[in-house]
Amino acid sequence: MPLRPDDFQYVTKLVRDASAIVLEAGKEYLVELRLQPVAQQSGLASIEKLVERLKSEPVGSLHKRVIDAMTTNETSFFRDIHPFETLRKDVIPELMKKRAGTRTLNFWCAAASSGQEPFSTMMMLREHFPELATWKLQFIATDLSQDMLARCREGKYGQFEIGRGLPAQFLVKYFDRRGTEWQIKEEIRRAIDFRELNLVKPWGPMPTFDIVFIRNVLIYFDVPTKRDILQRIHRLLAPDGYLFLGGAETTVNICEDFESQVLGRTTCYRPKRPVKV
Ligand SMILES: C[S@@+](CC[C@H](N)C(=O)[O-])C[C@H]1O[C@@H](n2cnc3c(N)ncnc32)[C@H](O)[C@@H]1O
Numbered sequence: 001m002p003l004r005p006d007d008f009q010y011v012t013k014l015v016r017d018a019s020a021i022v023l024e025a026g027k028e029y030l031v032e033l034r035l036q037p038v039a040q041q042s043g044l045a046s047i048e049k050l051v052e053r054l055k056s057e058p059v060g061s062l063h064k065r066v067i068d069a070m071t072t073n074e075t076s077f078f079r080d081i082h083p084f085e086t087l088r089k090d091v092i093p094e095l096m097k098k099r100a101g102t103r104t105l106n107f108w109c110a111a112a113s114s115g116q117e118p119f120s121t122m123m124m125l126r127e128h129f130p131e132l133a134t135w136k137l138q139f140i141a142t143d144l145s146q147d148m149l150a151r152c153r154e155g156k157y158g159q160f161e162i163g164r165g166l167p168a169q170f171l172v173k174y175f176d177r178r179g180t181e182w183q184i185k186e187e188i189r190r191a192i193d194f195r196e197l198n199l200v201k202p203w204g205p206m207p208t209f210d211i212v213f214i215r216n217v218l219i220y221f222d223v224p225t226k227r228d229i230l231q232r233i234h235r236l237l238a239p240d241g242y243l244f245l246g247g248a249e250t251t252v253n254i255c256e257d258f259e260s261q262v263l264g265r266t267t268c269y270r271p272k273r274p275v276k277v
Contacts, residue, residue, distance in 0.1 A: 003028045007051040011035070014054070014063060015070045019144055020200040021220045023070070034069045068145045072220070075113040077165035078120045079215070082266040083244050087121070087211070088128050090263050091242050095210050096129070098240060104136040106209045108236075110199060111217035112141035115152035116161070118192050119184050121213070123174050126188070138207060142197035152194045155184035199229050210238050216246035223254060230255035234271055243269040 011031050012023040023031065032047060039050040042062065054063055078084050099105055109118040118141035125132055143149055162171060162182050175182040197203055199217065212233055218226045234257040237243060243258060244266070245251070251258040251269050258269040 001046060001048065003032050003047055007048060010051050010055065011066065011070070015067055018063070018067045019071065019198065020222070020225045021070060022222055031070070035066060038065055038069050064146070068147050071145050071148070073113045073145065073148055074216070075116045076161070077116045077170075078167075079117065079165060080247055080266075081165075082264060083213075083215075083268070084120060084124055086264040086266045086268065088124055091211065091268070092125070092129055095240075095242075096132075099135075099210070102136075103134070104138070105132070105211075106207050107137075107139045108206070108209045108212045108214075109139070109141040110143075110197070110212065110214040110233075112143045112152055112194070113145075113148050114157075114161075115141070115148075115155060115184075115194075116157075116165070117141075117213060117215065118152070118194075119155065119188060120165075122188050122191055123170050126174070127170070137191070139192045140195060140206070141192050142195045144196070144198045146196060149194050149196055152192075153189065155189045156181045157184075158182075200225060203232065206236055208238050208241075209236050210241045211244070212237055212241070213244045215244060215249070218249045219246065227255050231257060234258065237271055239271055239273070241271065243271075245269065 008028050008031055012027075015021050015023055035047050035050060039045070039047050042050065042053070042065075044050045044053060050066070054066065057063075095105060107121065109121065112118050118139065122139060125137075141152060143152070156178060158181055162175075171182065174185050174188055176185060199214075200221075214229070214233065218229065221229070230251055233243060234255070243251075250260070250267075252260065257272055259272050260267050261270050
């Protein structure tokens, strides 16, 4: 049975209020595709019944599962490669010189999805900057989705996911075979602090970051939401820190606190220096 307009409206409002993800008209097929399995797993005959149940219950675990199901978790190892190259060639060497006194580096990977992005970064650091092993490296990776965070903590990937962007020598060096899957070594998993964090809610205490990756998530939000998130990141980013966005994202005309800088073959964003008067 096709999704009823009222049910679509209820789901779009629920998802928007909870996560800021905007589901525009025309996305009915997506709601059907994503919520059919949730209805089935909950023993409900249809999405109509699922919405009835959601409406009748106080906001709880079923609502959370629906919101989780509506997130898009597309990701891959070393996605878009250039930001990782720029980190390796420019950003990390520069920051290591600047932070030689304190020997601390703080990373945040917001919207980590199933973990390929933080794990790619951590493998790159292990591979090319072994001296960081003696530094105080804090690496926080966050996502809204509890399902995705569970996947991150487990760090297990199937052949298809492994085939997307992971260099063979990294597979051999940093993964263990588990039946038909591959699991990233515990040493890499333990080096990352995976936390549940909703970007549109208060974030709680966070350190000052040297590098923030928030890629391919702002595209789901409206402009005021993007601006609010970028302004809050600006307050957490070191004055000489680096912000990385997805290839289709920018701070330009959204948040005036940053200026773009082309480094290698990627664009990153730097906190603007206060204007001296
Ligand atoms: C397309 S993935 C991006 C993954 C990775 N950053 C990349 O570029 O490959 C978007 C992720 O954003 C998360 N997300 C969506 N809305 C969010 C919110 N309000 N707060 C935190 N994470 C959110 C989703 O759960 C999903 O895992």
